[in-house]
Amino acid sequence: MKKASELNFGEKGIINEIDFTHPSSRRIVEVGFTPGQEIVLINKSIFNDPLAFAVRGTLIAIRKNEAECIKVA
Amino acid sequence: MITDSIISVPLITLVGPPNAGKTTLFNLLSGKNHKTVNYPGATVEYAISKIHAKYNLKAEILDSPGIISLIPSSPDERVAIEALFSHPEIGMPDLIVATVDSTQLSRHLLLVEQLLQAGFNVIVALTMTDMLHKRGMDISAALLEEELNCPVAKINGRTGSGSRELIALIERRLNSHQGVPAPLSFEKSMQIDMLINSYRDIERIEKKVLYELPVKPDSFNLTEANKKLVLLNQPKSSIDNLRLDRTTVQIDNILLHKVWGFLFFFLIMSLTFTSIFWFAEPLMNLVDKGFSELADFAQSFLGHNVIGDLISSGIISGTGSVMVFLPQIIILFLILGLLEDTGYLARGAMLVDRPLSKIGLNGRSFVPMLSGFACAIPAILAARTIPNKKERLLTVFIIPLMSCSARLPVYTLLIAFLILPGKLWLGGILLAAIYIFSIFSSIITASLINKLKNRIITEEDNSSFILELPSYRMPKLSIVLYNTYSSAKVYLKRAGPVILFFSLSIWFLTYFPNYNPVVESEGLSQNQIVQLQNAERLAGSYAADLGKFIQPVMTPIGMDWRVGVSLIAAFAAREVFVSSLALIFKVTSDDEKLQESILAAMRTATIEDTGKKLFTTSTIIGLIVFFVFALQCLSTIAVSRKETGGWRIPVLQLVIFTSAAYIFTFITVNGLRFLGLD
Numbered sequence: 021m022k023k024a025s026e027l028n029f030g031e032k033g034i035i036n037e038i039d040f041t042h043p044s045s046r047r048i049v050e051v052g053f054t055p056g057q058e059i060v061l062i063n064k065s066i067f068n069d070p071l072a073f074a075v076r077g078t079l080i081a082i083r084k085n086e087a088e089c090i091k092v093a
Numbered sequence: 094m095i096t097d098s099i100i101s102v103p104l105i106t107l108v109g110p111p112n113a114g115k116t117t118l119f120n121l122l123s124g125k126n127h128k129t130v131n132y133p134g135a136t137v138e139y140a141i142s143k144i145h146a147k148y149n150l151k152a153e154i155l156d157s158p159g160i161i162s163l164i165p166s167s168p169d170e171r172v173a174i175e176a177l178f179s180h181p182e183i184g185m186p187d188l189i190v191a192t193v194d195s196t197q198l199s200r201h202l203l204l205v206e207q208l209l210q211a212g213f214n215v216i217v218a219l220t221m222t223d224m225l226h227k228r229g230m231d232i233s234a235a236l237l238e239e240e241l242n243c244p245v246a247k248i249n250g251r252t253g254s255g256s257r258e259l260i261a262l263i264e265r266r267l268n269s270h271q272g273v274p275a276p277l278s279f280e281k282s283m284q285i286d287m288l289i290n291s292y293r294d295i296e297r298i299e300k301k302v303l304y305e306l307p308v309k310p311d312s313f314n315l316t317e318a319n320k321k322l323v324l325l326n327q328p329k330s331s332i333d334n335l336r337l338d339r340t341t342v343q344i345d346n347i348l349l350h351k352v353w354g355f356l357f358f359f360l361i362m363s364l365t366f367t368s369i370f371w372f373a374e375p376l377m378n379l380v381d382k383g384f385s386e387l388a389d390f391a392q393s394f395l396g397h398n399v400i401g402d403l404i405s406s407g408i409i410s411g412t413g414s415v416m417v418f419l420p421q422i423i424i425l426f427l428i429l430g431l432l433e434d435t436g437y438l439a440r441g442a443m444l445v446d447r448p449l450s451k452i453g454l455n456g457r458s459f460v461p462m463l464s465g466f467a468c469a470i471p472a473i474l475a476a477r478t479i480p481n482k483k484e485r486l487l488t489v490f491i492i493p494l495m496s497c498s499a500r501l502p503v504y505t506l507l508i509a510f511l512i513l514p515g516k517l518w519l520g521g522i523l524l525a526a527i528y529i530f531s532i533f534s535s536i537i538t539a540s541l542i543n544k545l546k547n548r549i550i551t552e553e554d555n556s557s558f559i560l561e562l563p564s565y566r567m568p569k570l571s572i573v574l575y576n577t578y579s580s581a582k583v584y585l586k587r588a589g590p591v592i593l594f595f596s597l598s599i600w601f602l603t604y605f606p607n608y609n610p611v612v613e614s615e616g617l618s619q620n621q622i623v624q625l626q627n628a629e630r631l632a633g634s635y636a637a638d639l640g641k642f643i644q645p646v647m648t649p650i651g652m653d654w655r656v657g658v659s660l661i662a663a664f665a666a667r668e669v670f671v672s673s674l675a676l677i678f679k680v681t682s683d684d685e686k687l688q689e690s691i692l693a694a695m696r697t698a699t700i701e702d703t704g705k706k707l708f709t710t711s712t713i714i715g716l717i718v719f720f721v722f723a724l725q726c727l728s729t730i731a732v733s734r735k736e737t738g739g740w741r742i743p744v745l746q747l748v749i750f751t752s753a754a755y756i757f758t759f760i761t762v763n764g765l766r767f768l769g770l771d
C-alpha cells in the first residue's frame with residue numbers, strides 16, 4: 021500500500037486507512053482525511069515539503085511526515 | 094467592560110471553522126456599537142454587539158475564534174473551547190449559530206455534529222451558497238434540517254439575504270430550547286473512531302442534501318449554447334471532480350510553483366516592507382512633530398519649572414514615544430490583513446515551513462516573525478496561533494531580534510554619522526544590510542537555541558503543520574480594518590502604559606536631584622540659559638551617577654558613561670536613545686535640525702579621560718551591532734512574561750540578548766580597531 025506522501029504531482033488516491041499511532045492523526049482526520057475519501061496531490065512546497073492535497077473540495081497543506089500516516093490505494 | 098445589563102439579555106455566540114464566513118455574518122447581524130471581549134486562547138479581541146435594531150430582537154451576539162473541532166489539539170485551543178462552554182466574563186451562550194460554508198459542507202458539518210452532541214442549542218447558518226451555485230450545485234436547507242434535527246438558514250453575506258429568516262429562527266429557538274451543554278468527553282482511543290463515524294454520517298447527509306442544478310437555458314446565443322454543450326460533453330477532468338475552485342488552482346500553479354513560488358514570495362514580502370516604510374514615514378514624522386509642538390506649547394504655557402518640565406518633557410514626550418510607532422503598526426497589520434484575507438498568507442506559511450522547521454520553528458511562525466518588524470508586542474501575541482508549545486516559545490524567544498520600528502530612528506542617526514553627505518543612497522543600502530543582518534542573526538540564534546532546546550525551552554510537543562489553503566478571493570476591507578484596529582489597540586493597551594511609565598521614570602532619573610541648577614547666564618539668551626540648565630541638570634542627575642557607575646563596562650567597548658546613560662534610557666523604548674544623546678551632549682538647536690546638531694556634537698565629542706574621539710567608525714558600527722541584539726524594551730519583557738507564563742523565558746531573553754549585544758559590540762569595536770579602522 022502506498023503512503024499519501026508517495027503520490028506524484030496530480031496523482032489521485034483513495035484513502036484506505038490512517039495510522040492512528042501518529043501524533044497528528046486525529047487532526048488529520050478532523051480536517052477531512054478519512055478512509056474512502058479521494059485525495060489528489062495538488063502542490064508541493066520547495067524541498068517537497070509540506071504537500072498540498074485536495075480533499076473534500078478544499079486544499080489542505082500537511083507536512084510530508086504527516087502525509088506518511090495516510091495510506092492510499 | 095461588560096456590564097450587568099448586557100448579561101440579562103440572551104447571548105448568541107457565532108461558532109465556526111476558520112474561513113466559514115463567521116465575521117461576515119457577524120457584521121450582517123450586529124448593530125453599530127461593538128464592544129470587544131478578550132476571548133481566552135485567541136490573539137485578537139472578539140467583538141460583541143447588540144443585534145441590529147432593524148431586526149427588533151433583544152439579544153447580544155458574540156464573534157468567536159475559528160475552531161475545527163471541539164476536541165482541542167493544543168493548550169490554547171483547549172482554553173478557547175472551554176470558553177465556549179463558559180466564558181469567564183459573559184458565561185454560557187443561550188444559543189449558538191454555527192456557520193457552515195456550503196462548498197465545504199462535509200468538513201464544516203463535523204463541528205455542527207459535535208456542538209449538537211455536546212447539547213448546545215444550535216442553529217446552522219449556511220454561507221457561500223452563491224459559490225455553490227457557481228459550481229452548478231445547490232443545497233436543500235429543509236432536508237439538512239431534518240437530518241440534523243436543528244434549524245438551518247441560508248445566508249448570503251454579500252447581499253444580506255436570509256438574515257431576517259435567520260433572526261426569526263433565532264427568536265423561536267431562544268424561547269424553546271432547554272438543557273445545559275457539557276464538554277465532549279471521549280477516551281483518547283475512542284476519539285478517532287468517533288470522528289470517522291461522524292464523517293460517515295455526514296457523508297450520508299451530504300449525498301441527501303446536495304444536488305446538481307439543472308443547466309439553465311438562460312442563453313439564446315447559439316455559439317454560447319454550443320460552447321456549453323461542448324463543455325458538458327467533455328469528460329470531467331479530475332480537478333472538476335474534486336470540487337476545487339478552478340481559479341485558485343490556476344493561481345497556485347504560479348504562486349506555489351517550485352521556482353516561481355519562492356520568487357513571488359520574496360517579491361511580495363519586499364513589496365510589503367518597502368510600502369510599510371514608504372507609507373509610514375510621513376505619518377511618523379507628523380506624529381513626532383505634533384507631539385513636540387504640543388510639548389513646546391505646554392512648556393511655554395507652564396514655564397520652565399518642575400511642573401512645566403514634567404508635563405512637557407515627561408508626560409507629553411512620553412506619550413509621543415508611544416504614539417510614534419502607531420502608523421507602522423497600523424500599516425503592517427493592514428497589509429498583513431489584506432494578504433491573509435486574499436488567502437496568500439497560508440501559502441507563505443506553507444512555503445517557509447520546511448526551512449523554518451529545520452531551526453525548530455514552524456510555518457506558522459512566519460506571520461509573528463513578520464509582525465516583529467513593526468513591533469515585538471503584537472508579534473508575540475500573534476505567536477498564539479502556533480499549536481506546538483515548543484515552537485511557539487522559540488518563536489516568542491527570537492521575535493525581539495526582528496528589527497522593530499523603534500530601532501529605525503537609532504539606525505538612521507548612526508548611519509547618517511557613517512556616510513558622507515551627498516551619498517544618501519549608501520544609507521539605504523546600509524539600512525537594508527542591517528535588516529538582513531538581523532534576519533540572519535535571528536536564524537542563527539533560533540538554531541542555536543534549538544540545539545540547546547532541552548536547556549532553554551524545556552517543553553516537548555508534537556511538531557505539526559496542518560493548514561487549510563483557502564480559495565483566493567478579494568479581501569473584505571471592513572474585516573481587515575477591524576482586525577487592524579484591534580491589533581493597534583492591543584499595542585496601545587499593553588505597551589503604552591509600560592513605555593509611558595519608564596519614560597517618566599527616566600525623566601525623573603535625568604531631572605533629579607539637581608533639578609534647579611545655577612548657571613552662568615551673562616550674555617546668554619533665555620533659550621540658551623534653559624538649554625544650559627537642562628545640560629547641567631543632567632550632568633548632576635541620578636542618571637549621570639548611574640552612568641558613571643557603569644563606566645567600567647562601557648570602556649572596553651570604546652564608549653563612555655554618556656553613551657551608557659543613553660543606552661539605559663533606551664530601555665523605555667529604543668528610539669529614546671536619540672533624544673537622550675541630544676540631551677546629554679548639550680545639543681542646543683531647533684527640532685528641525687536636531688539630527689544635524691546631534692551629529693555635529695557627536696563628531697566633536699571626546700572621551701573625558703583620554704581626550705580621544707568618542708564616536709568613530711568603529712564605535713558607531715559597534716553601536717549598530719548592539720542595537721541589533723540587545724533586548725532594550727521593557728514592554729517586550731512584560732508581554733513575553735505574560736505569554737510564556739513565567740519569568741524564565743523573558744529573563745533568559747534579556748540576559749542572552751543583552752550580553753550577546755555586549756560581547757558582539759566588544760568584538761566589533763576592537764576587531765575593527767585591530768584591522769586599522771578606527
